Amino acid sequence: xxxxxxxxxxxxxxxxxxxxxxxxxxxxxxxxxxxxxxxxxxxxxxxxxxxxxxxxxxxxxxxxxxxxxxxxxxxxxxxxxxxxxxxxxxxxxxxxxxxxxxxxxxxxxxxxxxxxxxxxxxxxxxxxxxxxxxxxxxxxxxxxxxxxxxxxxxxxxxxxxxxxxxxxxxxxxxxxxxxxxxxxxxxxxxxxxxxxxxxxxxxxxxxxxxxxxxxxxxxxxxxxxxxxxxxxxxxxxxxx
Amino acid sequence: xxxxxxxxxxxxxxxxxxxxxxxxxxxxxxxxxxxxxxxxxxxxxxxxxxxxxxxxxxxxxxxxxxxxxxxxxxxxxxxxxxxxxxxxxxxxxxxxxxxxxxxxxxxxxxxxxxxxxxxxxxxxxxxxxxxxxxxxxxxxxxxxxxxxxxxxxxxxxxxxxxxxxxxxxxxxxxxxxxxxxxxxxxxxxxxxxxxxxxxxxxxxxxxxxxxxxxxxxxxxxxxxxxxxxxxxxxxxxxxx
DNA sequence: CAAAACAACTTGTATGTACAAGTAATAATC
DNA sequence: GATTATTACTTGTACATACAAGTTGTTTTG
Numbered sequence: 001x002x003x004x005x006x007x008x009x010x011x012x013x014x015x016x017x018x019x020x021x022x023x024x025x026x027x028x029x030x031x032x033x034x035x036x037x038x039x040x041x042x043x044x045x046x047x048x049x050x051x052x053x054x055x056x057x058x059x060x061x062x063x064x065x066x067x068x069x070x071x072x073x074x075x076x077x078x079x080x081x082x083x084x085x086x087x088x089x090x091x092x093x094x095x096x097x098x099x100x101x102x103x104x105x106x107x108x109x110x111x112x113x114x115x116x117x118x119x120x121x122x123x124x125x126x127x128x129x130x131x132x133x134x135x136x137x138x139x140x141x142x143x144x145x146x147x148x149x150x151x152x153x154x155x156x157x158x159x160x161x162x163x164x165x166x167x168x169x170x171x172x173x174x175x176x177x178x179x180x181x182x183x184x185x186x187x188x189x190x191x192x193x194x195x196x197x198x199x200x201x202x203x204x205x206x207x208x209x210x211x212x213x214x215x216x217x218x219x220x221x222x223x224x225x226x227x228x229x230x231x232x233x234x235x236x237x238x239x240x
Numbered sequence: 241x242x243x244x245x246x247x248x249x250x251x252x253x254x255x256x257x258x259x260x261x262x263x264x265x266x267x268x269x270x271x272x273x274x275x276x277x278x279x280x281x282x283x284x285x286x287x288x289x290x291x292x293x294x295x296x297x298x299x300x301x302x303x304x305x306x307x308x309x310x311x312x313x314x315x316x317x318x319x320x321x322x323x324x325x326x327x328x329x330x331x332x333x334x335x336x337x338x339x340x341x342x343x344x345x346x347x348x349x350x351x352x353x354x355x356x357x358x359x360x361x362x363x364x365x366x367x368x369x370x371x372x373x374x375x376x377x378x379x380x381x382x383x384x385x386x387x388x389x390x391x392x393x394x395x396x397x398x399x400x401x402x403x404x405x406x407x408x409x410x411x412x413x414x415x416x417x418x419x420x421x422x423x424x425x426x427x428x429x430x431x432x433x434x435x436x437x438x439x440x441x442x443x444x445x446x447x448x449x450x451x452x453x454x455x456x457x458x459x460x461x462x463x464x465x466x467x468x469x470x471x472x473x474x475x476x477x478x479x480x
Numbered sequence: 481c482a483a484a485a486c487a488a489c490t491t492g493t494a495t496g497t498a499c500a501a502g503t504a505a506t507a508a509t510c
Numbered sequence: 511g512a513t514t515a516t517t518a519c520t521t522g523t524a525c526a527t528a529c530a531a532g533t534t535g536t537t538t539t540g
Contacts, residue, residue: 035520309489485538
């Protein structure tokens, strides 16, 4: 039996408060946060602590700071080092379309998941769904997803914000992606994959196994992606 | 005419000092830095400033902090969001070997480079070399590399530190990787690639085009990698 | 001798203060 | 009226201090 000491660190309180207001749109993208001194007054603390909180938000990609002006809310996720299909998200050159090919349903954990499950996850039921991403009406990515029902409620496909599961998590459930582990392989297309991506069996396919870690304790998102990279390669950028 | 005010920020001085000592091996990987108070005394400053410097080094992946113990120097690059072969670097399970198959030589820029060259690079001569990475005596990665001779001197293969070009840059030239852009494709092995990786022509290969941005202005490192991922997948992790 | 208490370290959080430096709108000057 | 200076904001750097909390080795205690 542990006392579970949650020592509410002040900088975390401030950080979470601002993060929540950004996520819920109270501090919209492009706007400026209250000045550091205003935040000090509101939380009865000093600039050192407020700056600490803002530094975290800066590091997490929620804001950017402008010397002499203020802290600006920015679009998060672009700066994340995520693997993305070239032309996806943010580009107008391509028409991207997401089709839910298997609606969320409760199943047994699939052994194809390339990462060891936690004990809690093993004990829990598993939510699964499958999507296909089209670019210019051509299927490019086949995506299987799993998560633990104990860690996150059942979410129906028609609740997805703009067809995106991540956006749903962020905007409706205040859950953010904190990191990911990925394994990449080049494999020949199986019969099923070939059919869904409309290519020949045996064609080279980029297979990505991914585990996303989230801000919600115990919640991991597992993915299994099959990408036809002949037209649209996968992109990955990172900075310091 | 500008006065070029270099206001030598104190935390930057400390940061650079420690970074340099890590890069040159004076603070070896696995060792602990002097305590924050010791650094304070040495630089006649306060812990706030020292911690600021250490925070930067933490963010850049040079050290990790252990509450109550100290700041430990870690192998940089693992924490970077870089793509690495599973089992490479840091693992003792596999015997990794790097063979320079084409020694550095000056050539024309190769059009296979997937990124647009800067004007300075186009005007400059180009240094090229090719390596093969073996795991347990099996070739796994075929790697082509290019850089601009104007941006970095000619480096011979026998100058490579532990066969690693990056380690050479870091330890002998104090140049660090600041970021990268990568494009991933799954392709069938060409005749040349199949031969060098000892696989069949047409087998699926993970093709990675990469541009590394460095701390040295004007210096980009271009790479073209062919990975046999059947035994050893490519790994990629990132955090916040 | 083993367990508990202690001391001496380490990093973590927080307060309070001061001044430097960048931004933007207003007021004074030419 | 256009330029310059002032002013009132903003964030950036740095000082000094205090105590909390984790680690490790030593000393005391049972």
